[in-house]
Amino acid sequence: MKNIYLQDSYLKEIKTEIKKIEKIKKKPAISLYENIFYPGGGGQPPDFGIVKLTNGKSIDVVRILKQNNNIFACLAQNDDIIEGSEIIAKINWERRYNFMRYHTAAHLIMGSIKRSISDYSPNGIEISSDGSICELKFQGEWTQTLQEAEKILNIANKLAAENRMVSIQEYDTLQDAIDDNLSIYRGPKILNGPVRVVVISDWDANPCGGTHVNSLSEIGSFHIETFGKDYLTFSIDQN
Secondary structure: OEEHHHOOOOOOEEEEEEEEEEEEOOEEEEEEOEEOOOOOEOOEOOOOEEEEEOOOOEEEEEEEEEEOOEEEEEEOOOOOOOOOOEEEEEEOHHHHHHHHHHHHHHHHHHHHHHHHOEEEEEEEEEEOOOOOOEEEEEEEEOOOOHHHHHHHHHHHHHHHOOOOEEEEEEEOOHHHHHHHOOOOEOOOOOOOOOEEEEEEOOOEEEEOOOOOOOEHHHOOOEEEEEEEOOEEEEEEOOO
């Protein structure tokens, strides 16, 4: 299985073949030779979408699951599904793109938090399943005032208005990634095997397997929802 979303988060559909059919949690599920569906993880919810059969029928993809190193698309029904048959897999692009914007914004704001508080340590992110809010979790010492929280987001908002590029870099080891992004690296110090790193130009580098936009200018502006000692939540403004 080749996971296309890792190389191209903007690809909306792909023609491929059904590699395997299983029943998972009482739902028919298929794995594909070329997979376009993000299974969720790292605080980003999974994709939804459809598969189009050669007979013209479309079947809803209601869940994406990762199991035994394979990604399965759980389908609403199993009519006319045959192993080896050709299909078109299509993601719900509006949902995917919204999560891409939120996930990249989370990296951007975490970079601002790192520069604004002492003894910063990241503790993950969580984008809501409806894509309306994101929680950033961290540890560190800060004043926990609205003024400080707004300062953190103001820094990030100014950068979001720039056409600063976001890229995906692959490294053989984590140490290679740290050495290559020493001044902006933000993330774990121990990871085994090859590492995929999301790099915001001259700002942030962090290991991540999620989907992201190519430029900060795609995010738009955002504002604080709530905050506390070890978290901050934000929403992207609707244009």
